[in-house]
Amino acid sequence: MMKDMSNTLVKKINKMAIPIKIMHVCGSHEHTIMENGIRSLLDKKIQIVAGPGCPVCVVPSREIDECLKLVEKGVTITTFGDMLRVPGSKSSLAEAKAEGGDVRVVYGINKAIEIAKKENNDVVFMAAGFETTAPTTAAELLSNPPENFSVLSCHRLIPPAIDFLINSGQTNLNALIEPGHVCTIIGTKPFEYLSKDYKIPQAVAGFNPLDILISVYMILRQIHNNNPKIENEYKRAVKEEGNIIAQDMIKKVFDIKDREWRGFPQIPNSVLDLKPEFDKFNARKKYDIKVKEVKEAPKGCICGPILRGMAIPQDCKLFGNQCNPLHPIGACMVSKEGTCNIAYRFTRRK
Numbered sequence: 497m498m499k500d501m502s503n504t505l506v507k508k509i510n511k512m513a514i515p516i517k518i519m520h521v522c523g524s525h526e527h528t529i530m531e532n533g534i535r536s537l538l539d540k541k542i543q544i545v546a547g548p549g550c551p552v553c554v555v556p557s558r559e560i561d562e563c564l565k566l567v568e569k570g571v572t573i574t575t576f577g578d579m580l581r582v583p584g585s586k587s588s589l590a591e592a593k594a595e596g597g598d599v600r601v602v603y604g605i606n607k608a609i610e611i612a613k614k615e616n617n618d619v620v621f622m623a624a625g626f627e628t629t630a631p632t633t634a635a636e637l638l639s640n641p642p643e644n645f646s647v648l649s650c651h652r653l654i655p656p657a658i659d660f661l662i663n664s665g666q667t668n669l670n671a672l673i674e675p676g677h678v679c680t681i682i683g684t685k686p687f688e689y690l691s692k693d694y695k696i697p698q699a700v701a702g703f704n705p706l707d708i709l710i711s712v713y714m715i716l717r718q719i720h721n722n723n724p725k726i727e728n729e730y731k732r733a734v735k736e737e738g739n740i741i742a743q744d745m746i747k748k749v750f751d752i753k754d755r756e757w758r759g760f761p762q763i764p765n766s767v768l769d770l771k772p773e774f775d776k777f778n779a780r781k782k783y784d785i786k787v788k789e790v791k792e793a794p795k796g797c798i799c800g801p802i803l804r805g806m807a808i809p810q811d812c813k814l815f816g817n818q819c820n821p822l823h824p825i826g827a828c829m830v831s832k833e834g835t836c837n838i839a840y841r842f843t844r845r846k
Contacts, residue, residue, distance in 0.1 A: 505709040506537050512716040513539035517668060519661070519805050521549040521654055522675035523833025524703050530842035532705040542712065545805040547667075548657050549675060551625045552578040552831035553803060554757045559650050560584030561787040562780070563622055566648075567597035569783060572615070574608035575622035577601040578831040581824055585790035605636045605647075612645035620779045624650040628677045630768055631742035634749035637770070637777055648779040649769050651750070652757060654678050655686045656766035662694055667805040671697040671715045673708070676730040683738025684726050691724045698726040700734050749774060758827055759800030799826035802835050809839040816840060 520526065526546045529535060535544055548554050561584045563573050573589065580590040580601065593599035598617070602608050608621035623633045630651045637647065654675060661667045674687055679700045690696045697718035699711035707729060714727045728734055750768035757763060770778040779785065796814050801807035809815045809828070819825040821837055828836035 501706060502709060505706070505713055509542070509709065509713050509716060510539040512713075512720060513541045514716070514719065515541045516670045516716070516719070517543045517545060517805075518671045518673060518712065518715060519545050519547045519658075519667065519669040520673035520675070520701070521547040521658065522673075522677065522701075523550040523831070523835075523838070524677070525549065525673060525675065525701060525708065526835055526838050527833070528703055528705060528708055530838050534705060534708055538712070542716075544673075544712070545667075545669070545808070546802070546835040547661065547669075547805045548757065548759070548803045550803075550828070550831055550833040550835065551629070551652065552576070552582060553799065553827045553834045554652060554657075554759070555579070555582060555624055555650050555827070556756050556758045557583065557585045557790050558756070558787055559622075559648070560588065561586075561790070562648060562785045563589060563620070564592055565785050565787060566620055566779065566783060567592045567599060570598070570617070571783070572598040572600065572611065572617050572619045573622060574600045574602045574611060574619060576603075576624060578833075579622060579624060581830045582827050583794065583825070583830075585788075605633055609636060609641050609645055612642045616644070618644045618646070620646050620648055622648050622650060626652055626654055626675075626678050627681045627746070630750065631681060631739070631745050634745040637749050637774055638745060641777065643776070646777045646779040646782050647770065649750070649767075651768040653752070653766050653768065655682075655690075656763050657757065657760070658687075658690065660760065660763045660766075661804060662690070662696065664804075669696075669805060671719070672699075673711050673715070674698055674700045674726065676700060676702050676707075676734060679728075679730065679734040679738065681739050681742050684728055684734065684736050685738075687726045691726055695724045697724045700726065700728045700730050702730040702733065757803075759803040794825050797826035799828040799836070802828050809836040810843070812836070816843075 612619035701711035
């Protein structure tokens with residue numbers, strides 16, 4: 497049944513094919529696209545590129561360096577496993593751990609708080625992720641965590657990054673597949689202006705191959721009908737208004753600030769930082785962390801252009817040679833949501 501539906505969709509899409517560059521901003525979407533060979537099924541005029549959809553990949557070196565400073569102070573750092581090998585300016589958390597630093601992998605902020613409750617040492621949770629994970633950080637901070645616990649907020653917001661890419665003119669994208677996970681929290685409304693103001697066709701997609709194909713079909717239909725808008729393909733999980741309770745928690749705990757992303761300059765209104773009333777849980781203020789501004793990419797790494805949809809992993813001379821999942825040089829090879837990591841796992845190499 498699914499095969500028949502997929503074949504029918506592919507035929508319809510290819511019949512409507514026009515030269516178009518569609519960007520998605522979700523590591524799970526890239527995984528589905530690569531695992532199922534979706535690009536190879538579509539007319540060559542239809543280009544689907546990955547944007548800054550990996551929350552681990554977009555954390556800049558400076559924020560890794562902030563964690564390393566805390567390790568030097570004897571603080572216990574807790575974070576997701578993928579963060580350990582993300583490169584800072586000179587080192588990584590994995591290297592700090594190997595040298596005796598107290599760096600621990602947790603599956604969520606609640607586990608970090610459990611560690612803080614059991615131990616006398618100060619514990620910091622490196623809170624990475626997009627709008628999807630920010631509500632869990634907010635919920636725990638609203639629940640009065642222990643005094644020896646604090647957060648280094650590395651949460652980032654997807655709509656401002658997309659806006660930046662559109663206005664930069666570098667990516668030349670024509671349409672967007674929006675991330676289903678993020679939209680379960682913020683809904684579809686924050687993306688509406690992209691279609692209204694910039695005439696960008698959009699579709700919110702789920703995570704199986706049919707979801708992706710239907711979203712591409714929706715986008716092409718909008719173009720043929722000269723009716724750019726945001727369509728919700730993932731209605732089984734995403735509501736127009738999103739999750740109001742989660743949004744309210746984010747608003748109570750976080751302020752929106754300007755800050756750089758890996759591979760990007762400073763993006764206005766693109767990160768979440770703790771409100772002043774949560775200063776006692778804000779690791780940056782609690783420990784007065786100061787680090788130097790550094791050059792992002794290791795020599796030869798093109799992670800920045802890949803995150804901006806301007807290049808693909810195979811354009812990088814390091815890809816699959818010096819840079820691979822066992823020995824990642826750039827952040828895009830570290831996480832299983834990273835474009836280079838996914839390409840390495842699902843691309844045939846000589």
